[in-house]
Amino acid sequence: MNLDPGSLTLTLLPLPITLALSVTDLRRRILPDPLNLLLLGLGLAVATMREPEPSALAACLAQAAAAFGCLWGLRALYGRLRGRTGLGLGDVKFVGAATAWIGLEGLPLLILIASTAALAALALAALAGRRVTREFRLPFGPFLAAGLHAALLLGHAP
Template structure:
């Protein structure tokens, strides 16, 4: 199977998971564990399919390292501000996303997620919704957009 077709197959399924994730996070403010596990499992399947078992182990290691780093950042932020700035579902999603994009893709994922979240907050403010420092905004949909675009960017750069 050609690499582009293989990528497209995994990408379409990931888009479906991302759509479900966005809807659940917007409506309920959570990212279910089963969904994070599905994203992680699909990423591992892709890594093994594309690069073999060693690639799968490396991808799992990247995901675990990213998850640990963001879990520690979450804890530190809570100790400092006494409020949760990042949900545990978001941390788990970042770990699952790390399986897909590795540590090298994380900065672009975070940049895209932050910029799209800021754009959404600006639009909400401009349309009359009061936005304060305490306004909560589900971050899962923006992390999903970041993951999908980071994957596309990696695919384009890898294809050149």
């Protein structure tokens, strides 16, 4: 773990956006496009400041697009196989935007942390007496935000 002031600043920089996304997802079950676009734009700006060559920005944008495409494909496949949506489109857009911050190499960690935290939340809900059935919906945005910040804290940046 790298806790120098620069990496800590980088970890905290997207926090106002991810907090707003998380609160909105908890309240309204939506990750608004303007906030996802803001997260993407700021991530691209940070990547450009770190390496100002146009090819670096293009690579960062390509990685974000690849992550979006991969998650969108998984979302579509799940919908076709199960007949219902499992992952919201806002979550897919968030992953694309987050990839601008952490690159494709940080994406597995983000997804691992988000998924593990969400499963723990489901387990706690079940232990608290809530019925966790197929209809139980859990906003995934706050968990994705935690995964992004953990990946940044652990030094994943394009």
